Amino acid sequence: MNHATAPAPSASLIRTEVAGLPGYDPGADPDTVAALSGSGRVIKLSNNESPYGASPAVAEALRLALADGVSRYPDPTGRRLAEAIGTRLDVPADRIVLGNGSENILELLCQAVLDPGDLVVTQTPGFSLHETFPRVMGARVEKVPVTAGFGFDADAWSTALAGGPKLVFLANPCNPSGTTLSAGQLEHVLAATPESALLVLDEAYGEFARLNPAYPGHPADPEHPAYPDALEALRGQDRPWIVLRTFSKAYGLAGVRVGYGIASDPALIRALDRVRTPYNVNHPAQEAAIAALGDQAHLADTVRRTALEVARLTDRLSGAGLRVVPSSANFLFIDTGNPADRVARELHRAGIIVKAWREPGFETYIRASLSTPEDNDVFVRCLTEICAKGKP
Incomplete structure (x- = not known):
């Protein structure tokens, strides 16, 4: 018997929705690429990680957390971290949920809210899990395209939202393009979204757009609309909503996995608590996030240095004849x-x-994270040579 082609004994048990899903693509394995290239050093630009690392305070927080011992369960509510976030954002701690990365909260939202056949509206191009998690639950997903210039298509969003979605996923800045919604465009979405729908604003890369005037969309840049304050826009809304953020990107904590959501009301948080695992954010991760949150100077420096590289590489790649979407995040979306x-x-x-x-x-298109200037120079040189060679 050819075991390689024989049906797996478990195949008949797998739900149809799951069997048809694509696997998540984390990018190529660094060890495999190192062996292929013959280089002892790999430049990894696939996961939007920070090349500047976490705050120095994080290392000490992790040391103390590990010294406390790893044999006991963490605080299942993450109370100290939730209170620290709430204090910084002026939000009650009972409206904050923690996740093993913000994508964990995306999954919890789908588990808590969606029934088979429900409609979910999101954008394209977009983050794959905004489509995958709803499909796991048997929901239908409608993806709203951007304009030819990667802008917000108000008419297309109005049409999609008129279809009566139960859940709306909208990333700002968008992954993979790095583009942002203006305050007016966000208001358009709020006005067009049915009050019965749960509006999810995914701000995984929000710090990059919010904190640095070198980015398009910052108030100091008069040629681009300001990045909207989503929490301020949503505070007075009599509708269900949640804003998702993460410590993985600008804070540099991708390896310990901490995300959080700020919700419209405690009832939504309680629903998410019913479907999440009880200890989904470990103790060292909670302590690392508290330390990172307390070092806003490191965060601002990371955003500033990243912004300089985004602008520099955009100019160089555009000068080489490649189309680069103007980005307000820590990555570039490039038409090769x-x-x-x-x-x-x-x-x-x-x-x-x-x-x-x-x-x-x-x-x-490829999406490339920004690394150090030295790594970025190698990337630009190799990419332009490859693209030039591939043109007729």
Whole structure:
């Protein structure tokens, strides 16, 4: 018998919704790329991690947390971290939920809210889990396209929201494009979204757009609309909503996995508590996040340095004839003019990992995180050589 092609004994047990899902693509394995390139050093630009690391205070917080011992369960409510977040944002702690990364909260929302056949509205190109988690629950997903210039299509959103969604996922800044909604565009979404729908604003990259005047969309930049204060816009809304944020990106805590959500009311938090695992954020992670939150100077420095690299690389790549979407995050969405999978494989041979985008209509685009200036220079040189070679 050819065991490689024989049906797995468990195949008949798997739900249809799950069997048809694509796997999450974290990017190529660094060890595999190192072996392929023959280089002892890999430049990993696939996961939007911070090259500047976490606050120095985090290391001490982790040391003390580990010294406390790892044999006891963490606080299941994350009370100290929730209170620290609430104090900084002027939000009661009972309206804050913690997650093992903000994508964990995306999953909890779908588990708590969605029934089979419910409609979910999100955007394209977009974060894959905004589609995957609803489909796990048997929901229908409608993806609203951007304009040709990667802008917000108000008419398309109005049409989609008129369809009566139960859940709306909207990322600001958008992953993978890095574009942002203006305050007026956010108000348009609020006005068009049915009050019965749960509006989820995913601000995983919000610190990059909110804190640095070098980015498009900052109030100090008169040529672009300001990045909206979503919490302020939502405070007076008599509707269910939640804003998601994370410590993984600008705070540099991707390895310990801490995200959080600020919700419209405690009842939504209680519903999420019913479906989440009781200890979904471990004790060292909670302590690391408290320390990171307390070092706003490190956060501001990370955002400033990242913004300088975003602007510099955008200029260089655009000057080389590549289309780069103006980004308010820590990554660039780049039209290579060639099949993205092929470009990514060529970059692997140079020891560089990026994310080849595969959503229909964007198969020539790659998403590349920003690293140190030295790494970024290597990436620009290799990418422009590969793209030039691939053109007829």
